[in-house]
Amino acid sequence: MKLIGHELVPYEPLFWRENTQQIEAGKQNLFKFDETAIKQAQELGANFSVEAENLNEIIVANAAGAKFIVVPHELAGKAAKLAQDYLFDAQICVFIGGENELAALSETGADAAIFKTAVIGKDKR
Incomplete structure (x- = not known):
C-alpha cells in the first residue's frame, strides 16, 4: 500500500x-x-486526481486519465476489485486520519x- 502524506515517506502533494x-x-x-x-485538466495536460462517490x-x-481516485472507505473494497478486474491505470485511494487506520484499510x-x-487547500477528515 502506498502512503501519501506520511512524514517518513516522500510524496507529491495534492492541490485541492x-x-x-x-x-x-x-x-x-x-x-x-x-x-x-x-x-479542463485534459486540455491543460495537467495531472489530476478525483474524489469519486460511486462506481460509475x-x-x-x-478512463479519463485520473492518477488517483479517492473513494469513501465503505466503497474501497468494491473499487479496488473493479480496478483489479479491469487493470486500471489509476490507483484507488482513501483519506485517513492517522496510522491507526492503516490495518483496516489494508x-x-x-x-x-x-x-x-x-x-493542500482543504481539510480532510
Whole structure:
C-alpha cells in the first residue's frame, strides 16, 4: 500500500481545486468528480486526481486519465476489485486520519492511503 502524506515517506502533494480556474499544469490537482474539471485538466495536460462517490464515477475517472481516485472507505473494497478486474491505470485511494487506520484499510485492497498533510487547500477528515 502506498502512503501519501506520511512524514517518513516522500510524496507529491495534492492541490485541492474548488473550480476549473484553479487547475494548473505541473501540479497534482485534486477535485470532486466533475466532467468540466476533467476536461479542463485534459486540455491543460495537467495531472489530476478525483474524489469519486460511486462506481460509475470511478470507471469514468480511470478512463479519463485520473492518477488517483479517492473513494469513501465503505466503497474501497468494491473499487479496488473493479480496478483489479479491469487493470486500471489509476490507483484507488482513501483519506485517513492517522496510522491507526492503516490495518483496516489494508483489508479493502485499496492502493493508497492519503494522510491529511498530503492535501493542500482543504481539510480532510
